Amino acid sequence: MAWRGYIVKKLTKTESVRSSNTTWSRYRLNPYQQQVRCFRRETKRSETKKSNIEQESKVSPSENKTPVPPKTPRPSLFKPLMFTIGFTGCSFAAAAILQYENLRSKLKAAQDQESDELSNSSHDITYWHNWWNRLSAFQKQLILLMSMVDDSWSSLTEGQQAVTGIIALNAVVLCCWRIPSMQRNMIKYFTSNPVSKTQCLPMVLSTFSHYSVIHMMANMYVLWTFSSGLVSLLGKEQFIAFYLSAGVMSSMVSYMCKTATGRFHPSLGASGAVMAVLAAVCTKVPEAKLGIIFLPMVTLSAGNVLKALVAFDAAGLILGWRFFDHAAHLGGALFGVWYVADGHRLIWRKREPFVKLWHSLRYKTTGEQRPGARPGVDRGER
Helix, strand or coil, rough: HHHHHHHHHHHHHHHHHHHHHHHHHHHHHHHHHHHHHHHHHEEEEEEEHHHHHHHCCCCCCCCCCCCCCCCCCHHHHHHHHHHHHHHHHHHHHHHHHHHHHHHHHHHHHHHHHHHHHHHHCCCHHHHHHHHHHCCCCCHHHHHHHHHHCCCHHHHHCCCHHHHHHHHHHHHHHHHHCHHHHHHHHHHHHHEEEECCCCCCHHHHHHCCCCCHHHHHHHHHHHHHHHHHHHEEEEEEHHHHHHHHHHHHHHHHHHHHHHHHHHCCECCCCHHHHHHHHHHHHHCCCCEEECCCCCCCEEEEEHHHHHHHHHHHHHHHHHHHCCCCHHHHHHHHHHHHHHHHHHHHHHHHHHHHHHHHHHHHHHHHCCCCCCCCCCCCCCCCCC
């Protein structure tokens, strides 16, 4: 029994050793088998990649060409054209009403001043001296500041006063371009592009839009220089209507050229309206001598300057230069020349029936008595 037990022990030992050897051999063989399997998978993947590359290389040369981007359809210019005509008519109509109201307010102010002088003749210097002494130090400084601003404003000509408001609007829009949260709205409403969803409103707003400070300073300098002469010729109200209409007209010409050539890119700036002002002055006074900013010793006649600018913009439009919107410049120049030659006679001098209509409507709605009318007679009373 002891031997048998010894043999059993031996057998169990050998079996355990064999089992351990077989497990170790399996453990040693598994990585090799795994590596072989991985290698076989890699070879299969590489073969599929090679087949894909061969299939791509066998593609026909017509399929290897870069895809052509779809052409943008040409936009319809009917709405911008109707907007241009309507906006121009409304601008000059509003200018005629504004001129009428300003003349009426000036007449009324003169009458009130005469009545005040008669009623306040008893007030002497001691009254105003006592009133000034009752004010606080802050109120006195505020009144002095307001008087200085009023004196500086009164020293400007009518043209400079009108241009000051235009410059202020351009400066505000320039600051809005620097606000990141407003970039999308600025591009949508303050840049004109015929393929944009909003076609009409940017035709006006882009006239007051500048992204570059140098661009704005150059345009406003030219406008400040030539505005006084044109305002003295047209008047402040008519000048504002002319400036706004010139901006819309130049945008319309730009739309037409972009649609014809297929070069759709956004535009902004007051160059078209400023070009109209410059062209109007040069057409009205062609013998005037104009100097160059950095070359004051060189002087040219206004007529020659206008011809040179028109030739430059025409060349840029024909050759496809994209640094400036040459079509807008040409549109503004043509509008300025036309308005001084015939537009003033056809539009502004025929405003009298419209002003009479406004005059009658105004007194009917307000119920005021017309100046110079006898009570009970002009109203149809007996």
